Amino acid sequence: MGFFQLLMKKKELIPLVAIMTFAASGASAFALYSFKKTDVIVDRKRNPEPWETVDPNVPQKLVTINQQWKPIEELQKVRKATK
Template sequence: MGFFQLLMKKKELIPLVFFMTVAATGASSFAMYSLRKTDVILDRKRNPEPWETVDPTVPKKLITINQEWKPIEELQKVRRATR
């Protein structure tokens, strides 16, 4: 109960504690949200090349303007040669 007694004694710390609690909660929830997204890969052993399974028709940005995906022939040749 020492913490609450300190807050009652020094009331100017109450807003500071409130805003720090809100900031820590927001940062924690954003971190959990970011880890649940499909763009984040945590396991490198099961999926060593995650860029191979990305669907090019699904935009990964917040805003996409006039995006059309076409395979680049030079990259396809390099990809086939390295496999």
Template structure:
């Protein structure tokens, strides 16, 4: 049987099918968005093995950032300069 035939016979399933369709499309679109736009989500580690080096620390990456100040840690900066 076709899905549409089942929905026409049992009309109480129409809201459930609509909610499930919206939820599945929202989840898949967020996954595609995260893969394309987020810097902390990587697929190919061979081309860019250290993606955290390209992250701008002044741009907030969280959904909500409350009173967060970014300051460089001197010890880490010295180690970074020494290893380059």
């Protein structure tokens, strides 16, 4: 007995299967999206400070409205002093 034959026999399972399929595909898509982003730390040994390579001109959110980036003077001074 195949999966689709079981669904045709027990029609009350169709909404459950549809919702679970949608949730699993959404979770998988979000996981792939998260690993693609530069601000997610997956391997700290090869890149211990990944936030240093983030391009400030590229939005890091799903929806960005009127984002403008300006460097903070104090932070730039500290960064130059520690390097």
